Amino acid sequence: MSKIYRCxxxxxxxxxxxxxxxxxxxxxxxVLPTDTLYGLGCxxxxxxxxxxxxxxxxxxxxxxxxxxVGSWDTIQGLVREYSPQAKALVEAFWPGGLSIVVxxxxxxxxxxxxxxxxxxxxxxxxxxxxxxxxxxxxxxxxSANISGQQPPTTAVQAKQQLGSAVxxxxxxxxxxxxxxxxxxxxxxxxxxxxxxxxxxAERIAEVLGMDADTLRGAR
Numbered sequence: 001m002s003k004i005y006r007c008x009x010x011x012x013x014x015x016x017x018x019x020x021x022x023x024x025x026x027x028x029x030x031v032l033p034t035d036t037l038y039g040l041g042c043x044x045x046x047x048x049x050x051x052x053x054x055x056x057x058x059x060x061x062x063x064x065x066x067x068x069v070g071s072w073d074t075i076q077g078l079v080r081e082y083s084p085q086a087k088a089l090v091e092a093f094w095p096g097g098l099s100i101v102v103x104x105x106x107x108x109x110x111x112x113x114x115x116x117x118x119x120x121x122x123x124x125x126x127x128x129x130x131x132x133x134x135x136x137x138x139x140x141x142x143s144a145n146i147s148g149q150q151p152p153t154t155a156v157q158a159k160q161q162l163g164s165a166v167x168x169x170x171x172x173x174x175x176x177x178x179x180x181x182x183x184x185x186x187x188x189x190x191x192x193x194x195x196x197x198x199x200x201a202e203r204i205a206e207v208l209g210m211d212a213d214t215l216r217g218a219r
Contacts, residue, residue: 004155008172030170034068035176037180039141057142063147064114064115066119067141068141072090074138077105078104089184089208094122096199099121201215
C-alpha cells in the first residue's frame with residue numbers, strides 16, 4: 001500500500017525519508033521532489049528495480065534512466081574520467097537544474113537501459129531529495145509520470161498517474177522550477193546541448209568557454 005508523506009513538517013519528513021530509504025533498499029519504487037519536477041526513483045544498482053521503474057512508466061530501455069546523486073564527490077566513482085569540463089559544470093550548477101551525460105566507469109554493475117557506455121548524472125537542489133540520496137546512495141530517477149503524459153510538479157499529480165505502483169510518495173510541495181533540467185552531453189569530442197531546460201545555453205556555454213550557438217548547433 002502506498003502512502004504520501006508531507007515533508008514540509010520535520011516530524012513527518014523524518015518518517016517519510018526513513019520509509020523511502022527502507023523502500024529503496026528493498027527494491028521498491030519511491031516518488032521524491034526535486035527542484036525541477038517530481039521524480040520516480042529506485043536504487044540505481046538494483047537492476048530488477050530499474051526494470052520495474054521502466055515498466056511503470058511504460059517506457060523501454062531505449063530511453064535510459066538518469067542517475068541522481070547527493071554530493072559532488074559521488075560522481076567521481078561513477079565516471080570513466082572526471083574531465084575538466086565535467087568538473088567545471090558540476091562546480092557551477094550542482095546542486096541544480098543541469099544534467100550531464102558522461103562515459104560511465106566500466107566496472108559498474110548497473111543496467112539503466114541502452115546507455116551505450118554513458119550515464120546521465122545530476123545533483124538536485126532540493127533538501128528532501130538530498131537527504132534521501134545521502135542515505136541511499138545513487139538513485140535511478142526519471143520524471144514521475146507515465147511516458148507521454150505531463151510530468152508532475154506535485155506529489156498528488158504523481159500519485160494520480162502512478163498510484164499503487166509506488167510504495168512511498170515524499171511530498172515537498174510544488175517544485176520550484178517546474179521544468180526539466182538542461183542536458184549537456186560531454187561524451188563526444190565537443191559538448192552538445194541535448195535539451196535546454198532549467199538552465200540557459202548562454203550560462204552553460206559561459207562556464208565551458210564556448211559560444212552558445214556552437215553549444216546548441218553541435219548537434
